[in-house]
Each structure stands twice: as structure tokens, then as C-alpha cells.
Amino acid sequence: MTRIVYVNGAYRPYAQAAIHVEDRGFQLADAIYEVIEIRDGGLVDATRHLARLARSLTELAIPPPMSDGALLHVMNVVIRRNRVRDGIVYMQVSRGAGPRDFALPPATTPPTLVVLARAHRRGWSAELAETGIAVKTVPDNRWGRCDIKTVMLLPAVLAKDEARRAGAREAWFVDSAGNVTEGASSNAWIVTPDGTLVTRQLDHHILPGVTRATVMDVAKTEGIKIEQRTFSRDEALAAREAFITSATNIVMPVVKIDKTTIGDGRPGKLSHRLRSRFHQVAEFSA
Missing domain, CATH: 3.30.470.10 (Aminotransferase class 4, branched-chain amino acid transferase, N-terminal domain)
Known part of the structure; x- marks a missing residue:
């Protein structure tokens, strides 16, 4: 309280x-x-x-x-x-x-x-990460400067509510070209079939996530290949793994996008690896 x-x-x-x-x-x-x-x-x-x-x-x-x-x-x-x-x-x-x-x-x-x-x-986040979450995709109807962390969150609020009503925990915004931009309150990631870690490049369409940046540091220390680029909803549906990052979720595996199961329907090894190493790499000030 x-x-x-x-x-x-x-x-x-x-x-x-x-x-x-x-x-x-x-x-x-x-x-x-x-x-x-x-x-x-x-x-x-x-x-x-x-x-x-x-x-x-x-x-x-x-x-x-x-x-x-x-x-x-x-x-x-x-x-x-x-x-x-x-x-x-x-x-x-x-x-x-x-x-x-x-x-x-x-x-x-x-x-x-x-x-x-x-x-x-x-421990609540760690418990949720053991099973992973579902994501609902929604059209991206936000303003053009999502890189600024403003309190103009009504599109995110409505997207979260739509996701909740569909039985999902998070919403992923999809632009007019069919590409995933980011989550309603998180950054979006996928792991390609060949094991490459992919997240959208920084631009005006996404927030430069702090947890996103630290996860990239973790990936580099672990020797994991990273690509910062756009990826489509279809590519996400075919991914080996998917996850979101944010200050509250850290690294949260995504096991379902809309009605499609991601991978084998369980949190992936790479998501778990990044999550387990996160606080060892992040800055901590007592």
C-alpha cells in the first residue's frame, strides 16, 4: 500500500x-x-x-x-x-x-x-514467466512520436482492455504495413528459427525501452546474435520464441499470439536465459 x-x-x-x-x-x-x-x-x-x-x-x-x-x-x-x-x-x-x-x-x-x-x-513475475503469456495484436492508432514517454496512454489502455477481453495479458500494435511496432506497455521481441534475436529498430514508432537496452547488453555478453529491424505479424507467428520486455515484466515469454501457439507453447530457452541473467548485468543503485 x-x-x-x-x-x-x-x-x-x-x-x-x-x-x-x-x-x-x-x-x-x-x-x-x-x-x-x-x-x-x-x-x-x-x-x-x-x-x-x-x-x-x-x-x-x-x-x-x-x-x-x-x-x-x-x-x-x-x-x-x-x-x-x-x-x-x-x-x-x-x-x-x-x-x-x-x-x-x-x-x-x-x-x-x-x-x-x-x-x-x-517473485510474481518469475512465476508468470514459468508459463508465459498470450498477446493480442491490434492496429497501431497512436500518435507519431511514441519515442517520447508521455502520459497520452488512451490507445494503450483500450488495447490492453481488448487483449484482456480476448484472454491475453498484453497487446502488440501492428502498423498499416503489417509490422509489429511494440506492446501497449512493453517492447516486442522474437527469436527466429535460426536463433537470431530480433526487435524493432529505434525510431519514432517505439519507446526506447530501458529494459530493452539492458537485455541487449545481456545478449551481447552471452554471444547471442541480435538484429534491430522491423518484423511482421506473420514472422512473429512463425517465430521459435517471442517475449516482451519492460521494467515490471523484465523478460516475459510470449507463448501465444492471437490464436497461434508460438514454438511448442512453452517459454523458450533463450527467453529464460536472458531473464535469468538480467539482474546480473543491469545497473543497481542501493
Whole structure:
């Protein structure tokens, strides 16, 4: 249970944590966010997450709310005050509050910063990875700058709901050319019949996943061949293995896409290998 939330300079009880009614993140989705895994009370890959946060802020011309060092301090205080050993820390930065207007407010408008921490039961992801998950493909109807981690998540919310109603845990977006872009809240991967690891190249159509980057580091240390390129839904259906990556799922095997069983219907050896090595390679800051 979340007890304390940081909001604009103050640590507030959860029930009293609030932002202005005309905050641009609330009214216009004029905000970005990050989610970082907490493991044994420390942060996983914090440097990469903060770098992505800074990039998203720069792309939208939102001033940083504080230095990286100060933000790390705030996150660690929130983690301690919520007594979280394993879980996630969520941070959101909006362009701030002011009379509702499509025009950007003065550059001097202070950004809004919210940081909260939430505990997850240790091992839930590992248990799910033992059986793997199903994925539902959906048309990609998102805006053209998916590389910026904004809070404009309605297409992802609807895709997740469609997946849930189809008995799947995640949705994969498919573009007009029939190529998989990414998951609703994850990056998408396949393993080709010859054992090559494939994930889409970084461009404006996908989020530069932090877990994606670390998994690539793991693959390189293991001598696994990697290709960053587009792959079609049809290629995914014929893959030896498939999986998703994200801060909460780490490496999560996909055993079914739509109505097609992937491989032999069980989590693959390569997915398991990458998952088992992930935290040995990822950055950890206590």
C-alpha cells in the first residue's frame, strides 16, 4: 500500500496528495513519466531511466523539475517512507498548472513533479514467466512520436482492455504495413528459427525501452546474435520464441499470439536465459 507521495516539494499522505485542477498533465496530457523497478530496496537501471526522462522533457521543451541527484534523493526517500523492498517507483512531470489553453504557458511556469512508490510481491513475475503469456495484436492508432514517454496512454489502455477481453495479458500494435511496432506497455521481441534475436529498430514508432537496452547488453555478453529491424505479424507467428520486455515484466515469454501457439507453447530457452541473467548485468543503485 502506498503511504506517502512526493508532490511539488512536499511528502504528503497518499489520501492528501493532489495537483492543481488545471494542471496541464491532467487536462491536456502535457506530461511525461517513468517507471523504475525497485529490487531489494534499490533502483534498477536508474541512470538509463533518468537519461530517458531528460530526453522526453527536452523533446517537449518541459524544464527539468530538479537535478538528477535531487530526483534520486526524492525517489529514495519515497521508497524508504513507503517501506518498499520490491516494486516500482513512478514519477510524472507535467508542464505545470495554469488557465486551460492550447498555447504553451510562459517558460517560467514551474513543472509539476509527482513521485510514488508501490510494493509488488517478490517473485510474481518469475512465476508468470514459468508459463508465459498470450498477446493480442491490434492496429497501431497512436500518435507519431511514441519515442517520447508521455502520459497520452488512451490507445494503450483500450488495447490492453481488448487483449484482456480476448484472454491475453498484453497487446502488440501492428502498423498499416503489417509490422509489429511494440506492446501497449512493453517492447516486442522474437527469436527466429535460426536463433537470431530480433526487435524493432529505434525510431519514432517505439519507446526506447530501458529494459530493452539492458537485455541487449545481456545478449551481447552471452554471444547471442541480435538484429534491430522491423518484423511482421506473420514472422512473429512463425517465430521459435517471442517475449516482451519492460521494467515490471523484465523478460516475459510470449507463448501465444492471437490464436497461434508460438514454438511448442512453452517459454523458450533463450527467453529464460536472458531473464535469468538480467539482474546480473543491469545497473543497481542501493
